[in-house]
Amino acid sequence: MNAQDTHTATRGDDPLWGLIPYLASHRLSLAWTGLVGLANNLALVFLAVAGSYVVTLALAEGQLASPRWWIAGGAAVLLRVILTWHEMDLSHSIAYRVLAALRMGLFDGFSRGVPSRSPGQHTGRLAATAMGDTEKLEFFYAHTLTQLAAAVVILIGGTTALYQIGWSLAAGFVIGLATLVLLTLPWLRTNVRLGETVQRAKSNQSALAVDLLSGSREILGFGLQEHVQRQLAEATEVVARAERHLKVREAAAANVRELCSLAILVVVFLAAWNQPALDPLWVPAVVAGTLTLLSPLMDAVAVLTQLQPHRASAARVLEGISMAAEDLSAAPVLPFATTGPLGINVRGACFSYADGAPALEPCWLSVAPGEHVGISGRSGAGKTTLARLLARLWAPDAGSIELIPRTGRSVNAASVDLRVFRSLVTLVEQDAIIFHGSVLENMRLAVPGTTEGQALDALGRSGLVLDAGRWPDGVHTTIGEGGTSVSGGERARIALARALLVQPRVLVLDETTASLDAATEAILLDAVAALAGDTTVITISHRESTLARCDRRIELDNLHTEPVSQPA
Numbered sequence: 001m002n003a004q005d006t007h008t009a010t011r012g013d014d015p016l017w018g019l020i021p022y023l024a025s026h027r028l029s030l031a032w033t034g035l036v037g038l039a040n041n042l043a044l045v046f047l048a049v050a051g052s053y054v055v056t057l058a059l060a061e062g063q064l065a066s067p068r069w070w071i072a073g074g075a076a077v078l079l080r081v082i083l084t085w086h087e088m089d090l091s092h093s094i095a096y097r098v099l100a101a102l103r104m105g106l107f108d109g110f111s112r113g114v115p116s117r118s119p120g121q122h123t124g125r126l127a128a129t130a131m132g133d134t135e136k137l138e139f140f141y142a143h144t145l146t147q148l149a150a151a152v153v154i155l156i157g158g159t160t161a162l163y164q165i166g167w168s169l170a171a172g173f174v175i176g177l178a179t180l181v182l183l184t185l186p187w188l189r190t191n192v193r194l195g196e197t198v199q200r201a202k203s204n205q206s207a208l209a210v211d212l213l214s215g216s217r218e219i220l221g222f223g224l225q226e227h228v229q230r231q232l233a234e235a236t237e238v239v240a241r242a243e244r245h246l247k248v249r250e251a252a253a254a255n256v257r258e259l260c261s262l263a264i265l266v267v268v269f270l271a272a273w274n275q276p277a278l279d280p281l282w283v284p285a286v287v288a289g290t291l292t293l294l295s296p297l298m299d300a301v302a303v304l305t306q307l308q309p310h311r312a313s314a315a316r317v318l319e320g321i322s323m324a325a326e327d328l329s330a331a332p333v334l335p336f337a338t339t340g341p342l343g344i345n346v347r348g349a350c351f352s353y354a355d356g357a358p359a360l361e362p363c364w365l366s367v368a369p370g371e372h373v374g375i376s377g378r379s380g381a382g383k384t385t386l387a388r389l390l391a392r393l394w395a396p397d398a399g400s401i402e403l404i405p406r407t408g409r410s411v412n413a414a415s416v417d418l419r420v421f422r423s424l425v426t427l428v429e430q431d432a433i434i435f436h437g438s439v440l441e442n443m444r445l446a447v448p449g450t451t452e453g454q455a456l457d458a459l460g461r462s463g464l465v466l467d468a469g470r471w472p473d474g475v476h477t478t479i480g481e482g483g484t485s486v487s488g489g490e491r492a493r494i495a496l497a498r499a500l501l502v503q504p505r506v507l508v509l510d511e512t513t514a515s516l517d518a519a520t521e522a523i524l525l526d527a528v529a530a531l532a533g534d535t536t537v538i539t540i541s542h543r544e545s546t547l548a549r550c551d552r553r554i555e556l557d558n559l560h561t562e563p564v565s566q567p568a
C-alpha cells in the first residue's frame, strides 16, 4: 500500500492503529508470536494447577498422584521449554523486523518530505523520533499488542473456568480486576503528562546535541559553550526528574496491583473453600491456577497505563512516515530511449514550500540540446528552487518540465522512469553533501563500481589533483562527515567529479564555482566546456567570470512571462 494513501485513510484515527498498515506484512508473524505466548501461558497455568494438586495430595493424603499426572506434568515442562525458546526467538526476530519497518518508513518519509520541512522541524528532533519513538513502538507492536490480545483470551478463558467451579469465584476474579482498572485510571493523566515531558526533553537533548556537533564552529566563535552546556544540563535534569517521578509512580502502581492480586486470591480461596461440590484437595490448585492467570493480566493492566505516551510516539512516527511526499511518479511512465544531449523546456513551472509563500513564480525557459545556459538573478529569486525542479528532486506545483531530444518527440520529465531520469539529469549544488568515508566511496555513491582510475580521471577533469602531501592515501583518503575536512573548493570539485562519472545528458550546476579561486574556477569551467555539444549545461551563478563562459545568459526575473509562441 502506498504510504500516502495509508495516511489519508487513517488521518484523524488513533495513531497506534494508523501505523498498523505499515506493519501489515508482519501480521502473520505477530499473530503466531501471540499464539505461542498464549500457549506458553496456558502451559504454565496447567503446571501450577497440576503441581499444586500433586503436592496437596501428597501432603494431605500421603498419596502419590497417578502416572497420568506425572506424564502430563513432564509434557507441560517440556512444552514450556520449547515454547519459551521459540517465543524468545520469534519475539527477537519480529522486534527487529518491526523496528526496521518503522525506521525505513520514517527515513523514506523524511527523504520524500524534505521540501515540506518547516523551520519548526529540527533534524535532532527527527532523529529522536527515528531512534527513541520507534524503539518504544517496536516493543508495543512486537510484544505489548500480542500480550494484550493474550490477556483478553486469558481473561475470558479464566473467568469461564472459574465460573465452572462456582459463580462466586468468577465474580470475585472479575470484580477484583475491574477494581484494579478503576484504581489505575486516575494515574493515567499524570503518566501521560510525565511520559510526554520525558519524550520532549529527550527530543530537546537530541536537537541540542545536533546543534552542538554541526554548529561547533559557531558555538566556539560566539563563545556559546557555557550556554549550550547549561541548556544540555537543564534538558538532562528535566528528563531525570520526570523519569524519577514516573518510576516512583510505577512502583506505587505495582504495589496497588500486588494488593489487588492478593485480594483476588483471598476471595477466590474463600469462594472455592465454600464450594460444596469442590473437593478441598483442589482448592490450592484453584488458587495457584488463579495466581498464574493473574500474572499476565496484571502485566496487561500495567501496560495499559503506559499506552498514552506510545500514542504520542505513534503520532510523531506517523507524521514522519507520511510527510507531504513528492509524488514524483504522478504521470504514467513512458518509454524514453534517445541518445545525445537533451534540451529542457520549462512550461510555467512554479513551486512553494510548506509555508505556502511562492519560492519560484511560474517561469518559462527553453534550452536547446547541447546548449550551455547561464542563469543569474537576485538572491531569493528561486534559482536553487528551479535547479531542484529541473533535477526532479521535487515536482512543480503547477506547469511542467519537458526533456527535448535532438530527434523525436519531447517528453514530460515526470513521465520518465525515475531511475532512468537520474541517469539523464544530474545536479551539483554549492553545498553538495560529501559523506563520511573515502573519496572513492563518495564517487561510488554516484556510480557503484567506479574504479580508482575512473575516479582519478573525473577528479583531474574537475581540477582536483590528489597530491601525496594533502591526500596521503589518494582516493582512499578519508574525508570527514559532511566534507568537513576538505575546503569548500575541494568539496565543489569532488561533487563535480562525482556528477561527471554519471555522464549525464543534462548537467545543472548551482553556484558550483562560488568558492573557487580564479585559477581553479577556470579549470573547472574548462571541464564543463569540454562537455559542450554532448551535454546540456545549465549553470546558475552570481559570478561574472562563470556566466561569461556560457553560450547564453538569462536573468531569472525575466522568465516569468509566458512566451507568445511555445514549441509544441
Ligand SMILES: Nc1ncnc2c1ncn2[C@@H]1O[C@H](COP(=O)(O)OP(=O)(O)OP(=O)(O)O)[C@@H](O)[C@H]1O
Binding pocket: 115, 117, 118, 353, 354, 355, 358, 359, 360, 377, 378, 379, 380, 381, 382, 383, 384, 385, 386
Ligand atoms: N526549505 C524551505 N522552506 C521554505 N522556504 C524556502 C526553503 N528554501 C528556500 N525557501 C525560500 O524560497 C525562496 C527561493 O529560494 P532559493 O534558494 O530558490 O533562491 P535563490 O534564488 O537560489 O537564492 P540565493 O541566490 O540567495 O541562493 C526564498 O525566499 C527562500 O527563502
